[in-house]
Amino acid sequence: MLKKLHTTDQTRLYFILKGGIVGIISGVLVSIFRLTIEKMTEYVQHFYLFAQEKPLWLIFWAMLSIVVAIFIGYLIKAQPHISGSGVPQVEGLLQEEIHYRWFPVLLNKFVGGILAIGPGLFLGREGPSIQLGASVGQGLSSTYDSPKYEQKILISSGASAGLAAAFNAPIAAVLFIVEEVHHTFSPLIWLTSLVSSIIANFISLYIFGLQPVLYLGHMEDLPLKYYGLLLILGVFLGVLGRMYQKNLLNLPKWFNKLPIPSPFYGLVPLLLVIPIGFYFPNLLGGGNQIILNLEENSHSLYLLLLLFLLRYLFSMISYGSNLPGGIFLPILSLGAILGALFGVFSIEYLGLESFYLKNFIIIAMAGYFTAIGKAPLTAIILVTEMVGSINHLMPLGFVALIAYIVVDSLGGHPIYESLLDRLVSFKKIADPNEKIVIEFPVTAESILDGMPVRDFVWPEETLLVSIRRNEQDILPHGDTILRMDDTLLILTDTDHATDVRRQLRKKTLIK
Incomplete structure (x- = not known):
């Protein structure tokens, strides 16, 4: 021992x-x-x-x-x-x-x-x-x-x-x-x-330096009486997040109509950004400065709506061009604008105190990121670390949960997982006859928890070769009982690996 x-x-x-x-x-x-x-x-x-x-x-x-x-x-x-x-x-x-x-x-x-x-x-x-x-x-x-x-x-x-x-x-x-x-x-x-x-x-x-990337200063705690507004905000962000997912995944269809090879699609955003930079130089970039300026400057609903539409459309054009660049910060900036839009509306028409606008900007960042990435814990902690305040953890978690439920009910999947599926379906990267071992976790919601190996109908073209449990490798037999937190090592070939993972996810979830 x-x-x-x-x-x-x-x-x-x-x-x-x-x-x-x-x-x-x-x-x-x-x-x-x-x-x-x-x-x-x-x-x-x-x-x-x-x-x-x-x-x-x-x-x-x-x-x-x-x-x-x-x-x-x-x-x-x-x-x-x-x-x-x-x-x-x-x-x-x-x-x-x-x-x-x-x-x-x-x-x-x-x-x-x-x-x-x-x-x-x-x-x-x-x-x-x-x-x-x-x-x-x-x-x-x-x-x-x-x-x-x-x-x-x-x-x-x-x-x-x-x-x-x-x-x-x-x-x-x-x-x-x-x-x-x-x-x-x-x-x-x-x-x-x-x-x-x-x-x-x-x-x-x-x-x-030590200052958080999106430091917005001191914030007042949001009273519980405004959680009804947060419920509406979560639904709002979930619907718009699902729309973002659909539009992002449809970008190749639109760009493929261009009469230029796909590696050179970057010509489009690099030329279109010139008039944006000429008239609105402060709007350039991933969006961190926009987030910082939302609370400092008072914006009308009309101006915030135009800002959202501009950022939304051109972020799609920027990412769809295949240029090397991410969507984390653009998503957070879009969420912040939506939070400001919702907050200003609530201030003007629903009696919300103006000093709570900052709270809605921060909360909406986490909600919108959750709706698109379907990673609520990451969204909550990411926004908390970036703004440097823990005052908003409860409302962040509440809105993130609502947004997650809404986008899940609308059929949304984690955006990076969807992008990977699309990437793999476009290309056959590896030798289809090459054998690989994939890892599949037994989670709390899996029907495999407590089930003998022989009782599960395993996908074709697979062989369970080992079970990793508590940093030990177990050689499986038909009567081996699978447990939550086990990692299954499954032998298959590269041609079937994606389909095997998809089948396992579908067949092991509790209905």
Whole structure:
């Protein structure tokens, strides 16, 4: 017993060490990435202010934008997996549905992300940061020729470190890996991700300062008498979140009608952003400055509605172009605008005190993010860490829950999972005859909990080879009883892996 405990401790110390290395490298890399984007966006805004006095300079800017779009297009053509946010690619890599070499993706994503987000497109830095961190973890595991399970742990910890450095939200970064990427709890993944996130966040704080990314100052507690308004807000955000999901997934249909190759779709947003930057330079970027200004400046309902429509439409155009950029921050900014819209309406027509507007802005960010990502815990903690206040945890949880129920009843699925399904269906990445082992968790709502192995009708083309329970591997027999928190290791081939996962999810949920 003591020997087993000693071995377990040594294993955890080993992963703490490697998680620390991943956190240091990812923290430095993502902080440079974030700093470069912020400085570049500032310079671009100054250019548009200058161009308002000398509009002829816009011709030069348009030509430069075309060159940048073509260059990014060639980067995407060389490494297709750098397109978009990068989160679906990381999930696919962990599920062994996608395979790519880490260094070309890291290099091209770093350069392409700066060139795509820096000019002021409505894209976020967090998705690319997650993929950059995951590539660091993948690279470290390749350097040490790590076994497959260790590769996945280091990739997960790198992704967590990337998100932590991008938003200074280390706890939300760990929750994102557990809730959104793996959908199950693994002590080693949690521990390694926590170490890498804390270290990466420390590096980012050293560079960017201790103030939270979306610090809005002191907030009053929202009285319970306004929870009826929060119920309406949750329903409102759930419906609009489902609309966002549908529109985002339909973007390829619209862009495929363009008479240009898909790697060069970036020409469209990089040219369309020029008139936006010329007339509204303060609206450029992922949206963090917009969130900070919503409460400071009084906006009419009409102006907020126009702002939402502009941000919504152009964020769709920006992301649908396949440029390397994320949707985290654009989603949060859209949620904040919806919160301000709802808050101003409540102030003008329902008697809400004006100083509660800030509360609705913050609460709506979490609700809208939950409705689109279907990751309520991540949304609640992410917004809490980004605004630097815990006063709103109860209303955040309430609205997130309502939004989740609404979008679930409307048939919504986690957006990154849907994007991964679409990505895998478009491409056959791996050799269809290659055998792989997929991991499937036994959760509390699964019919497998308490069931003997022989009583479950397993999908075709599968073989249950092992059960991982409490950090031990169990060789399964027909009379082996499955338990909650077990991880099933199932042998199949790459051609059936996606369908096997889908069948298992469908067949094991309690009806």
